[in-house]
Amino acid sequence: MIVIMKSGSPEAEIARLSQEFSSSWGLTSQKIVGKHKVVIGLVGNTATLDPLQLQELSPWIEQVLRVEKPFKQVSRAFHHGEASEVVVPTPNGPVHFGENHPLVVVAGPCSVENEEMIVETARRVKAAGAKFLRGGAYKPRTSPYAFQGHGESALGLLAAAREATGLGIITELMDAADLEKLAEVADIIQIGARNMQNFSLLKKVGAQNKPILLKRGMAATIEEWLMAAEYLLAAGNPNVILCERGIRTFDQQYSRNTLDLSVIPVLRSLTHLPIMIDPSHGTGKAEYVPSMAMAAIAAGTDSLMIEVHPNPAKALSDGPQSLTPERFDCLMQELSIIGKAMNRWPQPVPVLV
Incomplete structure (x- = not known):
């Protein structure tokens, strides 16, 4: 009400x-x-x-x-019909996520592998225009034998990349036991697709004050996704960003998932929360990422998450969907054309002389 x-x-x-x-x-x-x-x-x-x-x-x-919807605080009506914003402090200054702000690009590898790789990747994506570095310290994997991430030691490497570049850090939380140490490094805490309906985890993360990136579950309906976000807001944290990362449908032969870009206008009518699109997980193939990234901007996304690795062929996880730094540089130039047409591209900061 x-x-x-x-x-x-x-x-x-x-x-x-x-x-x-x-x-x-x-x-x-x-x-x-x-x-x-x-x-x-x-x-x-x-x-x-x-x-x-x-x-x-x-x-x-x-x-x-x-408010007739089952999700109350997440509802756009609850927020008097207006979009909200999530403001994230970073060493390079505050970054605003939301419908009324420039597009925010998040980029980096699926997993943190070593210090040289993560710091150099952070420098490259920052130079191209990214505002946040993504990188997994803890990795949920389908196979128990696949690389699970370096864990706590990788958090230190993310901190080193943050120190070197001033980029904000987004990394995934899998276990509430790791929340305190992960929150010391992360500027935004990611809840991954597999944990979208881990309600006990959502309650604990919602009770702390770091912004939260909530990825859509692989088979989640829009209402289930928004109800998961409601858990976070009900626990006291209003700083939630919704991330569409592709859903599982019938055909996995040609793409990893089905990237649901129609969710952008649907969410815009239902919720006030900012929207992010992850075309890397959404397609699973690097050659499809640029097209889906451009389409997402045209559809009105507030943010993009793009995987970038210096040597995708040797990546410990998700190499096939990762762009090289050189391809990411080109993509950012391509995205700027769409972004400027949509009036969503960041303006360059003037250099004082």
Whole structure:
């Protein structure tokens, strides 16, 4: 349920109402500030409440509406119909993810293999225009005999890459036991496709304050994905980015997954959260990544995650879907054409002399 306040509503009246909703009705309230109005989002047992009765609590209340979707805080209606943003501090300055901000490119290898590789890759993707480095310290793999990542030692290598380049770090959390040490390095904590519905993990990650990247499960419906995001927001963390990384369909002979680009306009109508597209996992083949990346920008994505490895043929994981640094350089030039046409490409920072 949302309470829409009239323009110019006094802050004291908003605070009074929030307190009354809590003390008299047992509801959790969340103040959401829009461009022109303030909305109070109400979470709790609202099924029996009469919106007209609530509207009479104050002359400053313009309207009280129910949020009909099963996902409440994730719903775009809950956020007064506007897009939210996730602001991530990095050594190079804050990076904004959201519909009303320039496209953010995340790039790097599937797995952290050694210090020379990860630092050099970080330097190359930064020079091409990426704002974040991706790299797995802990890797969920289908086979128990496949490379599982270097674990905690790889976190130190990611920290070294961050120190060398100032890039933000995105890396995946698999076990809640690793949360504290991973959060010391990661600027954004990734919850991978296999853990999208690991609800106990979602609750623990949602209770900490680092931004979260939630990847769509391999067979998850959109509603299941948004309900997983609801777990994170319900636990207290509003800084969630949704990442489409391809879903499993009938034909895996020609591509690893089916990249669902139609999800971009669908999510835009359903949720206020920022959207990221991962064409590397979505296709599984490096030659298909550029086309899907360009299409994602045209469809309106807020961010791209692209795998880059200095020698894909010798990568310890996901080499076939990784671009070389040279191909990534070219791709960024190609993406800039689409990005500028969509008014989503970052403007170069002027050099002061």
